[in-house]
Amino acid sequence: MTGERRLGRPRSEATRTAILTAALEELDEGGYAALTIDGIARRAGCGKQTIYRWWPSKADVVLEALLERAETTIEIPDEGSLPADLAAFLQATFRQWGQRPTLVGLMAQALLDPVFATAFKEKFLFRRRAALRVVMTRAAERGEIAPGTDVELLLDVVYGVLWYRLLLDHAPLDERAGEQLAALVVRATR
Amino acid sequence: MTGERRLGRPRSEATRTAILTAALEELDEGGYAALTIDGIARRAGCGKQTIYRWWPSKADVVLEALLERAETTIEIPDEGSLPADLAAFLQATFRQWGQRPTLVGLMAQALLDPVFATAFKEKFLFRRRAALRVVMTRAAERGEIAPGTDVELLLDVVYGVLWYRLLLDHAPLDERAGEQLAALVVRATR
Amino acid sequence: MTGERRLGRPRSEATRTAILTAALEELDEGGYAALTIDGIARRAGCGKQTIYRWWPSKADVVLEALLERAETTIEIPDEGSLPADLAAFLQATFRQWGQRPTLVGLMAQALLDPVFATAFKEKFLFRRRAALRVVMTRAAERGEIAPGTDVELLLDVVYGVLWYRLLLDHAPLDERAGEQLAALVVRATR
Amino acid sequence: MTGERRLGRPRSEATRTAILTAALEELDEGGYAALTIDGIARRAGCGKQTIYRWWPSKADVVLEALLERAETTIEIPDEGSLPADLAAFLQATFRQWGQRPTLVGLMAQALLDPVFATAFKEKFLFRRRAALRVVMTRAAERGEIAPGTDVELLLDVVYGVLWYRLLLDHAPLDERAGEQLAALVVRATR
DNA sequence: ATCTAACCGAGACGGTACGTCGTGTCTTAGC
DNA sequence: GCTAAGACACGACGTACCGTCTCGGTTAGAT
Incomplete structure (x- = not known):
């Protein structure tokens, strides 16, 4: 026993x-x-x-x-407003990922191997996604997000832009990019 | 001669x-x-x-x-308003790509091989991006996009969501998704 | 241990x-x-x-x-006289080699590849040569070979004729040829 | 016509x-x-x-x-006696061939390719053999070769030793070697 | 104090694909 | 009809990894 x-x-x-x-x-x-x-x-x-x-x-x-x-723990900012939380979250994420080409290799492997893809999503991608969802949910509870807004789509926007830039490497992934993306998301919630 | x-x-x-x-x-x-x-x-x-x-x-x-x-030619809709153009473009794209897992393999190869990455971007990714940029530019000329809006970021949002869903396969890539994404982008331009 | x-x-x-x-x-x-x-x-x-x-x-x-x-072991005849020993040795050798075109292929490889040539000589050619040298040495001890005779040259004569016929295939490599060559060598030792 | x-x-x-x-x-x-x-x-x-x-x-x-x-023409010595002719012929041949590894390559090819082997024999090997046969025939006419001697075997001895040393490279192919071989052949004709 | 089971390193095994090389044939344009 | 150029189908080369296997040897709890 x-x-x-x-x-x-x-x-x-x-x-x-x-x-x-x-x-x-x-x-x-x-x-x-x-x-x-x-x-x-x-x-x-x-x-x-x-x-x-x-x-x-x-x-x-x-x-x-x-x-x-190391960076196992995902910090979830809680500063009281969506713009502030988003900016903090994105800047932290961009700072972390911006210099990590290994992530790209893992994604490549996930694209070629469905079994690994499942593990990668569960243990990595979806956990980060869940962290951002917490930020969004708090904002919704504070009434910062217009009713009827598709939160999942917003998550896709954030991580979509992040990964798209990571994969194509055509635009910077710096803190300023984080700010701009945060502003765009905030605008989209109104 | x-x-x-x-x-x-x-x-x-x-x-x-x-x-x-x-x-x-x-x-x-x-x-x-x-x-x-x-x-x-x-x-x-x-x-x-x-x-x-x-x-x-x-x-x-x-x-x-x-x-x-086949689908070499990228159709650029021109229906007179950003929402209509965007919806048309996205629906066409989602319809085309939604059933094409080969794209995922090419992306994987691009992630592993920088030389191919360059070709892939030039001949495929950036051409599609340019087509969408035309749509955006026309909208800007019609005054539909708030001054100071970062058009490139908008392009990243569209293709970011598209690729993110293509790669993760966690959400549908259908025409309804196209509509929602178009609406979000329109909201973000105000 | x-x-x-x-x-x-x-x-x-x-x-x-x-x-x-x-x-x-x-x-x-x-x-x-x-x-x-x-x-x-x-x-x-x-x-x-x-x-x-x-x-x-x-x-x-x-x-x-x-x-x-198979024919790893090289039999060294010891019948008490050079003519008899030589005839026995040569007849046995001719009988063995006469139907073995593979030897020719190995020789070709040895001619083209010095590394293999060394192995071929050590493990094959020189061992057969040493066996015949034993026959000659015994004859010399019995006084059948004139003093001052170059035994190594005699060995070259025997194996030279053997290989020359093997390679050119212009004359038979049968037991009668063995007898004739043995007689010639005996004559040359006087 | x-x-x-x-x-x-x-x-x-x-x-x-x-x-x-x-x-x-x-x-x-x-x-x-x-x-x-x-x-x-x-x-x-x-x-x-x-x-x-x-x-x-x-x-x-x-x-x-x-x-x-160059060395197309094969000189056939005619000095009046077998020992002298043989020594001259062999010394000339050894001098010519002693430094010619290309011959070895041609022989290798002949061993691997029967069609080329025929050409090689006709145009090279057998012509040299014929030259030496002339020397022997003249000696026979002068009574220097014991009746019943197998002249073809003698030719095999000469060219056998020559090629055997050329292929194995275990003993020198110099003028002294020519003398010794000539002496041996002369002894074998008695 | 053994016994048993799962671990460990080392490295050989049957495979498969790699990217290169040489072969001998062919298909152009030019002389 | 010959030439230089060079693309073609073919097939062997020797190498790199794959994932599996089979050794001798180690390290624990169970007997």
């Missing part, structure tokens, strides 16, 4: 960490396209089997590595 | 067509991730070298095949 | 045998010039990498296959 | 020479194994077709180039 106590030698935490670290290093050096399981195993000093035992694909390794790397 | 008279045996138009056709067939059968140069060559009944001679990567083959397939 | 305990999955003896067998079959069917690594791998049901892992070139595969096939 | 007057543009002697020269240069630079039709055509500044039109294989190109290069 103490839960499932597993038999045999337990998983090596040291190896797990080594693999995630190796994945991030390989990622930083050659980009996502150059990432291979062979390479990660070589760098981590482990057998390939050990990777396959715990992750279904290399994208899952990278996803876990990224989620572990 | 007949221009550049080329030496040697001229390029075989029949083979070129066979390759593009084979690429589209392979694409339809197995999806972009399963596409291989070997497979295209096998199906087209040509040598691999012939493919490598004319296209730098398989994504370029696919891109040319798609551009050739 | 048990010697070198190897890490990792051990080499598959079954695969090794399958490769050597496949090589001999391909050889028998199409001759040496038509031999390919692809073909051997296909017939052996193994990956090409497995062949490249263990042999530096296809000639080395063939060499090992031949050495394994 | 004036014989076969060929129609059209006549064969370009300049191109023929350029091809033979290019073949020899490629041969000197990279050895026989690295020789390719493509390479010869590139260096000669001609189309591949032109080569294929006039020679059945690259080995035939090389053979013609070599035959053209």
Whole structure:
């Protein structure tokens, strides 16, 4: 009843960490396209089997590595007004993502591999989306959003612009862009 | 004066067509991730070298095949008002793209291969963007868009939402979605 | 003390045998010039990498296959007189080699590839040469060879004629030829 | 009736020479194994077709180039005695061939390609053999060769040793070697 | 104190696709 | 009809990774 106590030698935490670290290093050096399981195993000093035992694909390794790397917690601003909250949220997000080409690699993998796509959405995309939805919901409760407004569409607008710029790299993803987008969204809620 | 008279045996138009056709067939059968140069060559009944001679990567083959397939011409509606034009443009686009997972594969390739990314943007993405810009510009000339509005950001909003839904597949890309997005953009221009 | 305990999955003896067998079959069917690594791998049901892992070139595969096939042991006759020993040795050799065009293919490869040439000489040519040298040395100890005779040159004469006929195929390599060559060598030692 | 007057543009002697020269240069630079039709055509500044039109294989190109290069005429010594003639012939031959690895490449090709083998024998090997046969015949007429001696076997001995050393490169092919071989042959004729 | 089970590294295995090379044939325009 | 140029179908090359497998060896709880 103490839960499932597993038999045999337990998983090596040291190896797990080594693999995630190796994945991030390989990622930083050659980009996502150059990432291979062979390479990660070589760098981590482990057998390939050990990777396959715990992750279904290399994208899952990278996803876990990224989620572990730090910015797991998504801060939800609560400054009392939609414009202020939006600006804060967007600026924080743009600042974080603006210099992270790895996200692009993960998205590419998600587009090619439906199984990973599901994990990527659940563990990453939809959580960020949910955080922004909280901001919107609070604003709606404060009466800042016109009734009948499709909040989900607004979320799509925000993350759509964010990803579109991230993927095409044709326009900056800086704090000023965050402000402008926030202003546009506010205008659209009236 | 007949221009550049080329030496040697001229390029075989029949083979070129066979390759593009084979690429589209392979694409339809197995999806972009399963596409291989070997497979295209096998199906087209040509040598691999012939493919490598004319296209730098398989994504370029696919891109040319798609551009050739039909919807090369982008219709720019001109019905006299921004709401009407936008709704028409978006509905047409959503109708076209909604059933085209190949675009997703091309985007994935663009994310992994910077050289192809450039071609993809030039020959596909930016042309569509330019078409929408025409719609916006006409509206601005009619005074339908508030001065100081960042038109480029509006374009990002439209195509951002479009691509975001295409990539995540979490919300429909139908004509109703087009209407809603058009309404939102119109609201944002006031 | 048990010697070198190897890490990792051990080499598959079954695969090794399958490769050597496949090589001999391909050889028998199409001759040496038509031999390919692809073909051997296909017939052996193994990956090409497995062949490249263990042999530096296809000639080395063939060499090992031949050495394994049977006539590894070189019989050195010892009948008490040079004429008798020579006749026995040559007849045995001519009988063996006369129907083995594969040897010609190996020689061709040795002429084109210096690395293989070294292996071919060490593992094949020089061992046969050494066997004949034993016959000559015994005769010299019995006083059958005139002092001052260059034994190495005699060895060259024997194997020279043998290979020359093997390569040019202008004269038979049968037992009668063995007798005649033996008689000539005996005459040259007086 | 004036014989076969060929129609059209006549064969370009300049191109023929350029091809033979290019073949020899490629041969000197990279050895026989690295020789390719493509390479010869590139260096000669001609189309591949032109080569294929006039020679059945690259080995035939090389053979013609070599035959053209100079030492076409085989000098047959006639000094009045077998020992003297043999020594002269062998020394000349060893001097010529000792530094000619191209011969080895041609032999390799002959071993792999039966069609070329025929040409190589007819135009090269057997002519040299015939020259040596003249020497032997003259000696026989002078009574220097014991009746019943198999002259063809003697020829095999001479050219066998020559080629065997050329192919294996285990012993020198110098003038001293020529003397020793001549002495051995003379001994064998008694 | 064993026994058993799951872990670990190492690395060989059968595959598949890669991108390149050389072959011999063909199809142009030009001489 | 020959030439240079060069595209073509073909097929082998040697390499890189894939995901699986099979070793010897390790590390725990259960017996």
